[in-house]
Amino acid sequence: MLELKNISYSVDDKDILQDINLTIDDRFVAITGPNGSGKSTLIKIIMGLITPTTGRIYLDGQDITDLPINERANLGISYAFQQPVHFKGLRVRDLLELASKDKYDFKAACNILSEVGLCARDYIDRELNSTLSGGEMKRIEIAMTAARGSKLSLFDEPEAGIDLWSFQSLIHIFEKLYAKTSGSIVIISHQERILNIADKIIYLKDGRIEKYAGRDEVLTSIDINLAEPGCSLLTEKGPRQDQNCR
């Protein structure tokens, strides 16, 4: 269970998040809201990439506000970045190995790549450099978080760069991750198909929680412009899963 108490964050007198209070204990929690409303900032505060100006964060009752990123990771939080990071010289297998720690085995890594629609044979030894497309990077990022299997998984717009065909696969990944961890999965998304699997939805606007309730209640009470044009432009065709590749 994750609790945020009076979390605020401001930069140069600009309030980016204001007095956020929430508890996350459900299976799937979606965070939605207009661009710039503070969704990514909120997730970065939970993971420890950003230090809030005020407020405290508790994971299963433990105050983690002052813990560095890696200690939070080791307590059971993982995070798939909105913008995946390139590494010269580190390969997909290196990161999957780090992600899954002692649970790593080659076959599991291949399976997880197949689940994100990438043929393991073609990708496992690729470097995470700029020769990978945005969509490929995004899928590898999701694979890493899935491989980690933490009790709290945070996904920042996982659908960007993934074509419609793989939506169902993406949802399948979340379901499998839940089956493995019985934890909570938090997904920032604008996509109706993702919001539809959420138990609860947080609607953020101008750095405040405008609504946090069950899915149906939030979806009916607020006119959310789901398919923001800026986001659909980001989608791109990635390579299809090769059936012979397992």
Add this chain to the structure above:
Amino acid sequence: MDAMQKHLLKEVAALDALPVGAYNIRSNGEKAARNTTANIDIVTKDDKPGIDIIIKPGTKNESVHIPVIISQSGLKEVVYNDFFIGEDCDVTIVAGCGISNCGGIGDSRHDGIHSFFVKKNSKVRYIEKHYGEGDGRAKRLMNPTTVVELEEGAVMEMDTSQIGGIDDTLRVTKAKLGENATLLIHDKILTDGDQKATADIQVDMEGDGGSCDIISRGVAKNESYQEVILGITGNAACNGHAECDSIIMDNGVILATPALKAMNVEASLIHEAAIGKIAGDQLNKLMTLGLSEKEAEERIIQGFLR
């Protein structure tokens, strides 16, 4: 060989025992072991220190190891090794120098001058590793020079690295490429403390259809200083690419100087250079996978210099 010499041999040549194939092991200025094969001969020079390695035309899938180890403080040497590689060969050459001068008072220094004469259509893979260790009182110095001459259609792939422990180094590589010859260089340097390293790589493309790709990666930690000079001269219809990529840490300094000279209108030369600290988002990403900041840094550098 004592335990220290064996340890150095493992560091520079990844050898636990004597290698298969031809080899010449030089230890503390003297020949410690040698083996020749039906196709590869090794002969001690009589006019200056060093050896000639003569590889018969058509030799395929054979290797030569010529590691140099120095475990004696105060030893200084200049060694000339010449490789004569006949036509149509496909061989691997592993060189390297390890210096350990723990507890010593005199500086140890090895200057190796390696020349490669590669005949038509031969393929050479060359691996060279430089390594030093000690307690810091006596310096460890290395100045390797590599001269490469590739005849028509010859291919040479060089993988050279200096990953720590060398106080001062000037690494010079000079290559001349004939028609349709190909040269690939991967050079890696890590400096720490107050070490200094200069790498000067000059490639002359003399024949049409030649191509070269130089990739240099450097990491400068603490107060260390690195200079990288990458020069390509295109005298014919050729393709040249040089990439210099560096990470600076602490107060490290890196000076990268690209130089492209096109002497033929059909020469196409490209240079890319980048210097910067480790990106914050790279550290963050690895920390989200459970690594401490220090571990993340090490992992990033390890990958970068792989």
